[in-house]
Amino acid sequence: MMFGGGLSTIEPGPPGFYQNPHSINHFNITETPWYxxxxxxxxxxxxxxxxxxxxPHADGTSLVFSRDVDETCASIGRFSQRDAKTFREWNRRADAISDAIFLAERYSEPLDEDERxxxxxxxxxxxxxxxxIERQxxxxxxxxxxNERVKLLMLFKLSIFGTVLYDAVSQRSPMGAAIRGFDLAAGYQVCVGGSWNLARGLMESFIRAGGTFINHAEVERIVVDGNRxxxxxxxxxxxxxARRFVASTLDVPQTFTRLVGPDxxxxxxxxxxxxxxxxxxxxxxxxxxxxxxxxxxxSDFDPxxxxxxxxxxxxxxxxxxxALHDEVAAGKVPEHISFGTGHITQFDPSQAPPGHHTAYAWxxxxxxxxxxxxxxxxVKAEFTERVLxxxxxxxxxxxRDNIxxxxxxTANDYSRQLINMTRGDIFMGSFAGEQSMWNHFGYRTPIDGLYMAGSPTHPGGAISGGAGYIVSRIIAEDLGLAPWWEPVDVRAALKNAAT
Incomplete structure (x- = not known):
């Protein structure tokens, strides 16, 4: 057992080739308040x-999105000038919304729907x-x-997990998922040295602040006495x-069904x-x-x-x-093969021996x-070959010579290794609209002194750090303590959003 959870970096094969089996791309981490x-x-x-x-496309063309709007529109324009113009107009709107609203809402306790x-x-x-946000x-x-290909890359861009799936884009999103398709200012980043380095940095901060980490300490139950x-x-x-409180970053079923007990x-x-x-x-x-x-x-079409x-x-x-969505929804091993992939060693060569690379497919x-x-x-080996x-x-x-x-x-592997990922759930809870924003699971619980501080709460899983950041303020408030940091004020941010 190693701290970090989904922030892991390992060597499952030849020495010097580091793989990040869970979280690989981290969204806008350097702009977060806790960082x-x-x-x-x-x-x-x-x-x-x-x-x-x-x-990339089978006919030798390719579509590429840059953080620069001119470069992105130029790539889109090779498929549709009309779509390039549309993207530029919506990028302007999305950047304004992202700057004024997104960061504040991501790192604040959600307001109720009417006040928001x-x-x-x-x-x-x-x-x-x-x-x-009223639009699916x-x-x-x-x-x-x-253009069909422009639509597909847009859907891929705004999907949370980096693989296009119908469910991720076919429901109303009160968090404004569609905006992320057009926003170029905020994007994904690569942790140098592997994803585990972020866990290491957080743990070192915790230890410096006087925290104590106990390794290989699996919790059997949360002790409740007189509803506390x-x-x-x-x-x-x-x-x-516990002198003052207990905070669980485990998933909902484990926390309440196994550790607390429904009774x-x-x-x-x-x-x-x-x-x-x-x-x-x-x-x-x-x-x-x-x-x-x-x-x-x-690459000849667009290097x-x-x-x-x-x-x-x-x-x-x-x-x-x-077709892929329908197969997965029916509980079948897909016949249709399409996936998200990347090779982050082009951004961080330290994760492979000199001149070599790693790559992943999800x-x-x-x-x-x-x-x-x-x-x-x-079917694991056969499906791997189909992906390759x-x-x-x-x-x-x-x-084969290159590999x-x-x-x-697979989920059958990682759900046993990381017990938080119940039923292979990498997010520890669905991002569906009925569980997001004001409908999220909640930080406070009916048991005094017990808090939820992890991915089941807003803003959800995917290495945002948001839940821990938000619940730290809530716990301090409940204990009558003044935070040493300046918490994000979502009310002020929404009230003063640029006009």
């Missing part, structure tokens, strides 16, 4: 790629945002764009007494726990040690295709997107194909 407040820039370095997203709507209605930027991202992309959380008991029999909960809260939704899909990960980086089709952080490979139509998969998570085992075959169609140099080692990591 600034903790002074992490001194010990945890990030690279910010110029080219965020790319999509009232504040947003007071500015032009806020009113624009309210109009956009998929419908919006179909309405705005005429008074400590925890460990599997090895040790007991730890300790009020009926209404027990029903809330029972209704909590997990993410409806998992990831099938293929991680490679390579002699050379993938060389994608379309920048080989410089991107994230790639949409294998899906070139909305019809294919639907393919969407049901947790229990055919009814059992074990059913992935007999498809990869070679779009990057012909991905030959020094392939390591496959």
């Amino acid at each position: 600034r407040d903790l002074g992490l820039a001194a010990t945890v370095r990030y690279e910010t790629p110029r080219f965020d997203f790319a999509q 709507n009232e504040l947003l209605s007071g500015t032009a930027v806020g009113r624009d945002f309210l109009d956009i 991202p998929l419908d919006l992309m179909n309405e705005l764009f005429e 959380a008074t400590g925890v008991e460990l599997v090895d029999g040790r007991s730890l007494t 300790q909960l009020p009926v209404a809260y027990r029903e809330k726990v029972e209704k909590f939704k997990q993410t409806a899909w998992t990831l099938f990960g293929v991680h490679l040690a390579l002699r050379e980086a993938p060389d994608y089709l379309g 920048n295709v080989n410089k991107a952080l994230k790639y949409n490979v294998g899906c070139e139509s909305i019809e294919e997107l639907f 393919h969407v998969m049901p947790f229990a194909p055919g009814g059992s998570p074990e059913n992935i085992e007999p 075959d498809k990869w070679r169609e779009y990057a012909p140099n991905m030959t 020094l080692h392939a390591w496959t990591h």
Whole structure:
């Protein structure tokens, strides 16, 4: 057991080839308030790629999104001048919304819907945002764009997990998922030295502040006495007494069904726990040690295709997107092969030996194909080869000779290793609209002194640091303590959004 959870970096194959089996690309980390407040820039370095997203096509063309709006529009314009003009107009709107609203809402306790709507209605930027979040991202992309390939890369860009899946873009998002498709100022970054370096930097900050970390200390139960959380008991029999509070960063089922026990909960809260939704899909990960980086089709069309952080490979139509969704929703091992991929060693060469590279492919998969998570085992090797075959169609140099080692990591593996990821849920809870913003699970619980401080709460999973940042203020407030940091004030941000 190692601290960090989804922030892990390992060597599953040849020495010197580091793989990040869970979180690889981190969203706008260096702009977060906790990264600034903790002074992490001194010990945890990030690279910010110029080219965020790319999509090679079987006909030798390619589409590339840059952090520069002119470069992005030039790439889109080679497929549709009308779509390039649309993107430019919406980028202007999205950047204004992102600057005024997104960061504040991501790092503040959600306001209730009525108060939020009232504040947003007071500015032009806020009113624009309210109009956009009423639109389903998929419908919006179909309405705005005429070119199929532009639509697909937009959907890929705004999907949270880096692989296009219908469910991620076909529901109303009160957080404004569609805006992320157009926003170029905020994007994904690479943690130099591997994702675990962020966990290391946070742990060092914790220790410097007087914290104590106990390794290999699995919690057996949260002790509740007179409706108050008074400590925890460990599997090895040790007991730890809480002086003021207990905060759980575990998932909802483990915290309340296993560690607290349903009988300790009020009926209404027990029903809330029972209704909590997990993410409806998992990831099938293929991680490679390579002699050379993938060389994608379309490099003659646009040389920048080989410089991107994230790639949409294998899906070139909305019809294919639907077909993959339907197979996963039906609990089947997909026949349609399309996935998100990247090779971050072009941004951080330290993660491979000199002159070599690593790469990954994340393919969407049901947790229990055919009814059992074990059913992935007999087809793991075959499905890995199907992913590699498809990869070679779009990057012909991905030959067997180029691949020094392939390591496959499925939900059947990682849900046993990281017990937070119940049913292979990498986010520890669905991002569906009925569980986001004011409908999130909540930081305070009906048990005095017990708080939820992890991904089941706003703003959700995916290495945002948001839940821990927000609940730290809430706990300090409940204990009558003044925070040493300046918490983000979402009310002021929405009230003063640029007009």
